[in-house]
Amino acid sequence: MSENNVLRIAIIGIGNMGKKYSKKIEDGKVQRMILTAVCETCEIGKSWARGNLNEDVRIFSNSDELFLHKELFDAVLVTTPHKSHPRLTIQAFEHGKHVFCEKPAGVSLIDAKKMEAAAEMSGKKYAMMYHNRTYPVIRKLKELLQENTIGTINRMILENSNYYRTNYYHKSAGWRSSWTGEGGGVLINQGQHILNYWEWLFGSPQAVFANIPFGKYNNFEVDDEATIFMEYPNKVTGLFILTTGEIQREERLCIIGSKGKISMYGNKIVIVKNVMDSLEYGRTATVISRNDMNTTRETIECDAPEEAYDKMLNNFCEAVLDGVDLISTGKDGCKTLEITNAAYMSAWLNQKITLPIDEIVYEKLLKEHIEQEKFD
Numbered sequence: 001m002s003e004n005n006v007l008r009i010a011i012i013g014i015g016n017m018g019k020k021y022s023k024k025i026e027d028g029k030v031q032r033m034i035l036t037a038v039c040e041t042c043e044i045g046k047s048w049a050r051g052n053l054n055e056d057v058r059i060f061s062n063s064d065e066l067f068l069h070k071e072l073f074d075a076v077l078v079t080t081p082h083k084s085h086p087r088l089t090i091q092a093f094e095h096g097k098h099v100f101c102e103k104p105a106g107v108s109l110i111d112a113k114k115m116e117a118a119a120e121m122s123g124k125k126y127a128m129m130y131h132n133r134t135y136p137v138i139r140k141l142k143e144l145l146q147e148n149t150i151g152t153i154n155r156m157i158l159e160n161s162n163y164y165r166t167n168y169y170h171k172s173a174g175w176r177s178s179w180t181g182e183g184g185g186v187l188i189n190q191g192q193h194i195l196n197y198w199e200w201l202f203g204s205p206q207a208v209f210a211n212i213p214f215g216k217y218n219n220f221e222v223d224d225e226a227t228i229f230m231e232y233p234n235k236v237t238g239l240f241i242l243t244t245g246e247i248q249r250e251e252r253l254c255i256i257g258s259k260g261k262i263s264m265y266g267n268k269i270v271i272v273k274n275v276m277d278s279l280e281y282g283r284t285a286t287v288i289s290r291n292d293m294n295t296t297r298e299t300i301e302c303d304a305p306e307e308a309y310d311k312m313l314n315n316f317c318e319a320v321l322d323g324v325d326l327i328s329t330g331k332d333g334c335k336t337l338e339i340t341n342a343a344y345m346s347a348w349l350n351q352k353i354t355l356p357i358d359e360i361v362y363e364k365l366l367k368e369h370i371e372q373e374k375f376d
Contacts, residue, residue, distance in 0.1 A: 007317045009100075010037035010073040012063060012088055013080035014045035015173075017102060019052075020309065021077055026054060030313040032321060036073050039066040063088055067095045075125070075320060078102060081175045082183055086111035089330075093122040100127040100316045103192040105333030107183025108366060109341050109359040112334045119330050126330035127316045130196040131308035133327050137267045138197050140302055141253070144271070145201060150257030151277055156202060156238040158253045161246040163190040170218055177220050179369045185214075185222030186244045187340045194242060196328065196336040202238065204335055205230035207354045212347035217245030219376050221369070228343050231352075260295070269300040 009025065011018050018038070025035045037058040040046050049059050060066040075098035078088050086106040092099045099119065105112035105128060119126035132138055145153070163186070175181030182188060187195070210228045217224045224245045230238035253264040260273035274281070275294045285292055311327075318324045341362045342353045348365055 005032060005321055007033045007075060007098075007320050008036045008073045009033055009075045009077055010039065010066060011035065011077045011079060012039040012066065013078065014038055014040040014042075014049055015079060018045070018077075018079040019048065021079065021313065022049070022053060024310060024313065029307070029310045030317060033313065033317045037066060037069070039063055063091055067091065070095050070097065074098060075100065075316075081173075081181065082107050082188065083175075083181070086115050089115045089126075090118040093118040093124055093126075096122060096124065098125040098316075098320050099330075100129065100313070101330070101333070102129045103196070103333065103336075104188055104340070105330060105337050107188055107337075108363050109334065109338050109357065110363055112330075112337045113359070116330045116334055125316070125319050125326065127312075127319065127326045128328045128330055128333040129309075129312060130193060130328040130332060130336070131312045132193045132197045133200060134308045134311045135267075135302075135305040137264060137269060137302040137305075138201075140269060140300060141255075141262065141264060142201060144262055144269070145255070149260070149271065150255065150262055150273065151259030152234075153202070153236055153255060153257050155236065155256045156198075156254070157241075158194070158198060158239070159241045159250055160194055160252075161243050161248060161250045163242075163244045164247055164249070165190075165224070165244040167218060170220065177218070177222055177224075178375070179222060179366065179373050182222070183366065184340070184344065185220070186224055186242055187212075187226050187343055190244060191226065191242050191340065192336055195240070195339050196332060198238075198240060199335050199339060200332070202232070204339060204355055205232050205238065207231040207352050208339065208342045208346055209352045210343035210346040212343065214347075217243075221373050223344075223347075226343060226347075228339075228346075230339075267302045267304055269302065271298045271300070272296070273298075 011022050022035055025033055035057055038049050039060045046059055076092045078085055078101040085101055089099050089101050105115055170177040177185055208228055208230050212223045212226045214223050215221055225243040228240040251266050255262040258277045258279050263270045273296045281293055315327045319326045342357050345362055346353045
């Protein structure tokens, strides 16, 4: 560990997110963390680092070169394209470094499990960048569910069109929006954040059936929209709808329980509570419908998310230096990725997929889609 109770970090990948994180660290947004090295294969990224970062920050051209100087840092922040996450994360653990990895944990569950195993063997901290868990509205939802506010959960439905993306975005990097480069589309990219907080709130489903109209809004073979039906124990069901193809912004989550309903609209939560449990009412009522059921209504306005990345980086620093719990871990990355892989398998095979999935079968199917992929 560094002297003076400070975490020295190296960033691998100076793209959009690598630049963002490096400036936050150098601007003092992360207490007790200093940037000592960056690693970037592209000359454009290295040129940016030379012109924008402290002159004391060492710049390396590849990860092998970086780890030859591992005495310079205690942890790495991996911000490279998805498919390189497993190799770089495992390499860091093998050199005894803590790891904070951007989502996702690779593109297949096989690789994600290898990353998790490497972390356990090393004994080092392993964090994943699921910053939605810091959002006040998501944390409030978690609190309400833990308090059993609406009784037994019966059904959940989520719809999200926040992440509208243009063709310009999809063409902004050669690895984007393809099986070959990214390992998928919206589910493996933006959808990781939404699926992660879904899993955090409700746990992993027993089975999924996905309808994915690949390339609905764009001329590519991956997903820009997905509808996933999820099955949970005790006949609990969930519906998850995500799209990057709609201009109109929609973000809502409705949770229906035996004692009421919680609805999230952006940063607002509306709670409608029944005066008695609905199942009990259904058994004992002497009318044919809800005529005698009274309800109460409460609206909670949550603060807008602020400095979510700062909170995640500070939490990582505190986890390494002080032993506090990580907000999200590599294990969380595995859970999120398994739901994603299950959804792709379901759409490819047009059948319900039970969890845990057969990761060998998924790897084979993904390879087939990579080999068959055509580009415009």
